[in-house]
Amino acid sequence: MKALTQISRVLVxxxxxxxxxxxANDTLGFSYKLIEYFEVFKMDFFTPWAVQMxxxxxxxxxxxxxxxxxxxxxxxxxxxxxxxxxxxxxxxGYSVFDARIKDCGCFGDAIxxxxxxxxxxxxxxxxxxxILFFGxxxxxxxxxxxxxxxxxxxxVFLTTGFTFYTYMFMPxxxxxxxxLGNNIYELTVVPENAEKDIIEMVFxxxxxxxxxxxxxxxxxxxxxxxxxxxRKDKLIKEGFRAPIHDFKLFDFNGQELTDSFFxxxxxxxxxxxxxxxxxxxxxxxxxxxxxxxVWNRKxxxxxxxxxxxxxxxxxxxxxxxxxxxxxxxxxxxxxxMVRSNPGIVxxxxxVVVKKWSAYQLPSPAELDNYINQ
Numbered sequence: 001m002k003a004l005t006q007i008s009r010v011l012v013x014x015x016x017x018x019x020x021x022x023x024a025n026d027t028l029g030f031s032y033k034l035i036e037y038f039e040v041f042k043m044d045f046f047t048p049w050a051v052q053m054x055x056x057x058x059x060x061x062x063x064x065x066x067x068x069x070x071x072x073x074x075x076x077x078x079x080x081x082x083x084x085x086x087x088x089x090x091x092x093g094y095s096v097f098d099a100r101i102k103d104c105g106c107f108g109d110a111i112x113x114x115x116x117x118x119x120x121x122x123x124x125x126x127x128x129x130x131i132l133f134f135g136x137x138x139x140x141x142x143x144x145x146x147x148x149x150x151x152x153x154x155x156v157f158l159t160t161g162f163t164f165y166t167y168m169f170m171p172x173x174x175x176x177x178x179x180l181g182n183n184i185y186e187l188t189v190v191p192e193n194a195e196k197d198i199i200e201m202v203f204x205x206x207x208x209x210x211x212x213x214x215x216x217x218x219x220x221x222x223x224x225x226x227x228x229x230x231r232k233d234k235l236i237k238e239g240f241r242a243p244i245h246d247f248k249l250f251d252f253n254g255q256e257l258t259d260s261f262f263x264x265x266x267x268x269x270x271x272x273x274x275x276x277x278x279x280x281x282x283x284x285x286x287x288x289x290x291x292x293x294v295w296n297r298k299x300x301x302x303x304x305x306x307x308x309x310x311x312x313x314x315x316x317x318x319x320x321x322x323x324x325x326x327x328x329x330x331x332x333x334x335x336x337m338v339r340s341n342p343g344i345v346x347x348x349x350x351v352v353v354k355k356w357s358a359y360q361l362p363s364p365a366e367l368d369n370y371i372n373q
Contacts, residue, residue, distance in 0.1 A: 001131075001135055001138065002135070002138045004131055004135070005131055005132060005135035005138040005139065006138065008128040008129070008131040008132050008135075009068055009069065009071075009132060009139060010069070011128055012065070012068060012081070012125065012128050012129060012132060013065040013066070013068035013069040014065065014069070015065070015125070016061045016062070016064050016065030016068070016081075017061070017062050017065035017066065017069075018107075019061055019106060019107055020057075020058050020059070020060075020061030020062035020065065020159075021058075021062060021162075022107050022110050022111075023054070023057070023058045023061070023105070023107075024055075024058035024059070024062065024159065024162055024163045024166060025110075025162075025166050025171045025172055025173055026109065026166065026171045026175075026339060027051065027054050027055055027058060027163055027166055027167045028051065028054075028167060028339045028340075029105075029109060029171075029335075029339060030054040030057070030058065030105055031050040031051045031053070031054040032050075032335060033103075033105030034046075034050045034053055034054055034105075035047050035050045036100075036101065037091065037101070038050070040100055040101060051167070055163050055164075055167070058159075058163055059156075059159050059160055059163055060080075060084075062155065062159045063152065063155055063156060063159060064077055064080060064081060064084075066151070066152060066155040067152060068081070068132070068139075069142075070141065070142045070143060070148050070151050070152070071139050071140055071141035071142050071148070072141055072145070072148040072149070072151075072152060074136050074139040075136060078129070078132050078133045078136055078139075079133075081129050081132065081133075082129055082130070082133050085122060085125050085126050085129050086126070088106075088122050089119070089122040089123060089125075089126055092106075092115060092118040092119040092121075092122050093119050093122075095115035095118065095119070096115045096116055096119050101115060103115075103118075106118055106121070109175040109176055110173075110175045168357065168359040168360075169357050169359060169360055170338070170339045170340060170343075170355060170357045171339060176336050177243040177244045177336065178244075178336055178337045178338070178345070178352055179352065180352050180353070180354065180355070181351065181352060182351070182352050183349075183350050183351045184244055184247065184347070184350050184351075184352065185262045185350040186350070187242060187243040187244040188242050188244045188245065188247055188262075189242060190240060190242050190245075191240070194239065194240035195239040195240045196239040196240075197235060197237070197238055197239040198235075198237040198239070199233045199234065199235060200215060200216075200233070200234045200235075201215070201216055201231060201232075201233055201234075202214070202215060202231070202232050202233075202234050203215075203216070203219065203228070203230075203231050204228075204229040204230045204231065204232070205223070205226035205227060205228055205229060206226065206227045206229050207225060207226045207227070211229060212226070244333070246330060246332055246333050247329075247333050248329065248330065248333075249261050249303075249305070249327050249328070249329050250327060250328045250329070251327055251328070252310045252313070252314075252325075252326075252327075252328070257327060261303065262350055264301050265299065265349060266298075266299030266300050266301070266348075266349070267299060267300040267301075267346065267347065267348055267353075267371055268300070268301050268302075268303055268346075268347040268349075268350075269290070269294055269300065269301070269302050269303070269344065269345075269346055269347075269367075270303050270304075270305060270337070270338075270344065270345040270346070270347065271287055271291075271302065271303070271304040271305065271324065271342060271344060272305050272306075272334055272337055272338050272340075272341070272342060272343045272344070272345060273304070273305070273306045273308075273326075273341055273342040273343075274306065274307050274308075274331050274334045274335060274341045275306070275307060275308055275331075275341065276306055276308045276312060276313060276316045276326075277308070277312065277316070278341060279341035279342050279358065280340075280341065280342065280358040280359075283342050283358055283361060284320040284322065285320075286361050287322075287324075287342065287344075287361070288320070288321070288322055288323060288324075289364065290344075290361070290362070290364060290367060291322075291323050291324045292323060293364040293367070294364075294367070295323070297371075300371070302324050303327060304322075304324050304325065304326040304327065305326070305327055305328075305329045305334060305337075306326045306327075306328065306329070306334070307328065307329060307330060307331040307334055308326075310328070313326040313328075338355050338357070339357070340356075340357035340358045340359075341358065342358050342361075343355065343356065343357055343358060344356040344361060344362065346367070346370055346371075353370055354370050
């Protein structure tokens with residue numbers, strides 16, 4: 001039991017630290033996953049606190065892993081770990097049966113796990129944590145209490161600082177398709193010989209007050225005695241998905257501009273504001289100054305992107321006397337494009353050159369440095 005407890009200690013502690021660091025690297029992205037769960041469980045009242053909750057979870061995971069490895073506060077820590085893993089196992093188990101949840105977000109965008117894989121992972125973790133819970137007497141501290149507390153304090157300071165840094169200035173390591181150096185147009189292209197989705201049609205009929213589901217090859221011979229109700233398509237096997245498959249750009253009138261955007265040569269400066277009323281305030285003047293600075297430059301264009309409604313955008317533009325006009329895009333690609341609201345992305349042709357968050361918007365001179373390279 002002693003050896004098994006020590007193995008569990010190292011595995012669980014290391015996994016929690018790695019998992020926490022990956023999520024802390026992209027706290028805003030993890031908050032989007034929490035919001036997805038809130039919507040599924042009809043708990044939208046938690047949505048305004050999603051970022052704060054994401055930060056707390058990331059910090060707790062890392063500190064819990066550190067405390068486990070150095071052997072401090074073992075009784076409290078194993079209780080918290082057990083409660084947490086029971087809760088997570090319930091969530092991932094539920095995800096297996098709910099098609100709306102595609103990924104648990106356990107390892108952010110660095111490692112994608114299917115709901116089944118996430119559930120299996122949590123079941124294994126539950127076993128290891130139960131070993132720790134019942135083998136607490138074997139969890140001896142590596143240092144005396146004073147040194148252990150100092151180590152934990154340092155971990156609190158570094159973890160909290162890292163979490164706030166990545167929230168304010170974007171992920172240190174970008175795992176998304178819009179990372180620096182990527183050609184976003186190339187990532188939207190689907191090869192001609194790409195594998196297609198395999199879809200199974202299921203027909204729903206009613207007879208004698210009961211509903212029946214039939215596959216195409218299972219339709220009964222006396223079908224005329226049934227009443228048609230509906231048809232649904234069931235995904236059997238997902239085909240090829242382009243890394244960027246949801247990049248669609250429209251103007252206020254609903255005219256699609258995606259091809260025009262990709263064909264636009266030279267530098268493209270993207271002002272990304274997912275929801276104009278929910279982003280960091282006070283940035284409008286600086287964005288306007290940048291727009292004025294590059295407005296008449298040759299071989300450069302400005303594209304302001306938002307998922308807000310046209311009426312909201314018109315009101316926002318008028319209120320802040322903006323010299324640029326917004327185009328509409330779905331919230332999902334905007335959130336992936338830059339983990340900030342507002343945020344700026346600089347493209348050369350269609351290659352990502354640089355990103356800036358709302359806390360580090362560039363000056364005209366800094367922008368020129370990247371354009372003149």
